[in-house]
Amino acid sequence: MTSLSTPWQLARRAERMNPSVIREILKITERPGVISLAGGLPSPDTFPIEAMREATTRVLRDAPREALQYAASEGYAPLREWVAQHVAEKGVIVDPSQVLITTGSQQGLDLVGKVLIDAGSTIAVEAPTYLGALQAFAPYEPEVVTVACDEHGPLPEGLNAAKGARFLYVLPNFQNPSGRCMGEARRAALTDAARANGLPLVEDNPYGDLWFDAEPPAPLASRWAQGTVYLGSFSKVLAPGLRLGYVIAPQALGPKLLQAKQAADLHTPGFNQRVVHEVIRNGFLDQHVPTIHARYKAHRDAMRGALEAHMPAGCYWTVPSGGMFFWVELPAGVDAVALLPKAVERGMAYVPGAAFFASAPRLNTLRLSFVTVAPDLIERGVAMLAQALKANS
């Protein structure tokens, strides 16, 4: 191609954008016959198809013109009210005017980045952290620092590394990818340390409702309302294909997030907002979410059993008490990236853990999803992983 045929000059930030490692892996591993424990897809068996049918019928009967017209950038008022009430049950007390409906919570991450990150400014993340957040923030060209973490999440004393950061991005409930859930004591200590450091928090909670034994402790946003942006999603409790999430922001940020939202896509599809509100308005989730709990808990148990039965000595994992993922530590020296093709050859796939670190990737880690495939396939997939690992040593 000659220079005449490509007059385009890319923005500097475009260099920071890369194909999603996970999506590239998924392409390789989605060939038929491969048992994929790689993806983060909710089980389609949990999608409330009949309720969706009834809700779309009602919306298109009762308010078709409103549902199909341009709508407010803030979101559909009754849905915002529902969200405010939903998070109040978790201890996050907000006015519905503080709720911004987004096109999936991924958009919430993009808007937060757009409003808060300058090129060269610092943001802080966990180790490991959600890859999609790193991708959402990267185009705004931050310096990303990692705070020290243990199995409960970020260490309060680790916040020293985040001095002057615009925010700490944290996923306290059944984190993607580690599966860990932050306990009450850590939440209190972390929030206190953040407030003392003047370090704002961006709290992402896509998995909090997917608990198996006990509901997680109250969100960080309930402890430091003025210093926390809270993100939620309908993707894991209803269906991700609707792309519905929300951001709850302190008053200091609300107007700018709204303006960023207007500029980004005018508003989230009003049709989807009304359909989802119609599905959930009369307590549907109170019956529906426990069926997801029961299913995912059985899957979790199947994966735990398979890991215990098959994995060789020197491998470690913590059994998650909710969410969608096991995080596995292989023996020191084993590179999960190099192992992947051998696992795929045997018929299974996972995501190497390295992708989830902003810096200093731990190469001997990997993520397994237990919700997408059936328990008998989980068992076979884990057995194949163990075989690949044993053949490798």
Place this chain on the structure above:
Amino acid sequence: MTSLSTPWQLARRAERMNPSVIREILKITERPGVISLAGGLPSPDTFPIEAMREATTRVLRDAPREALQYAASEGYAPLREWVAQHVAEKGVIVDPSQVLITTGSQQGLDLVGKVLIDAGSTIAVEAPTYLGALQAFAPYEPEVVTVACDEHGPLPEGLNAAKGARFLYVLPNFQNPSGRCMGEARRAALTDAARANGLPLVEDNPYGDLWFDAEPPAPLASRWAQGTVYLGSFSKVLAPGLRLGYVIAPQALGPKLLQAKQAADLHTPGFNQRVVHEVIRNGFLDQHVPTIHARYKAHRDAMRGALEAHMPAGCYWTVPSGGMFFWVELPAGVDAVALLPKAVERGMAYVPGAAFFASAPRLNTLRLSFVTVAPDLIERGVAMLAQALKANS
């Protein structure tokens, strides 16, 4: 509020974000009883509600799990194929792989800005231009220059002002706000000049299918494929509440736009994409769009008649041959911003033209939408505008 209670530091770009002037005006003017010719809302009478009902029923019957699951960031393959065929009929020959489905074409503008604009880099726009595009680009901190325009659009010799610009943003068909449509000769001359200057084009075409007499000439993208990004929308031919648009990019830009899309919202709702594809796959628009033409043409004629009957001497407008807007020039010295409250007092609203200029606003201009309200109300609204204007002089 003490500084302790607001630990947030906004990004510099947040200063560039402002509440949408139009949305603020709409809030004022949407009080009951005001005849609003201000908004850019398609007539809900054109929404294909019955076809939507059937399509949602079929999608939720035939592919509910796929429609509700996470999906490809590129968009739903059959919809991308449909778009490639649709634009081929206009002379834009592309592979479906070059089509990126977006959450409304507003998102296309945001992604284009994200990938192409550096802080301080120059972009060029028409005078007047679409306000939503200015808002989408603003957070990326461009220097915006205006190219000289006449009633046919940008003057080829005006491109000198755009030297070194990352792109010229241009809306050739029934432009929002001016209603003008670029003729064949101007398209040829403008594209030649852009190519000669190495100035890429971002061509926005939300209104091109809304022609009343003859289809507009072929898009700029058909004349300089390697140098043009083309944006399209389903908002004006189906319904805006679905938030479905698309970007067609030359190969040099495709991967970066896709990565920006992934980071922005993972993908546009798959449910919406499948429903729209189900509606349009068998030639629905061939029957449906002509009904919109007939309706909007009658509205256009009503507004033309009302303007001719009521407006005082010294006012000028060009009769649009498609789209949704009349652009009116008031007598020199009249400030349409100052006039607005007086018009609202009399019971009608419009958008002052000043909002649509990146620089050197022409204060004596205003935009009237002829598609949202019924012809008899258009007549009354224009009469009120004329009264306000006469009382003002």
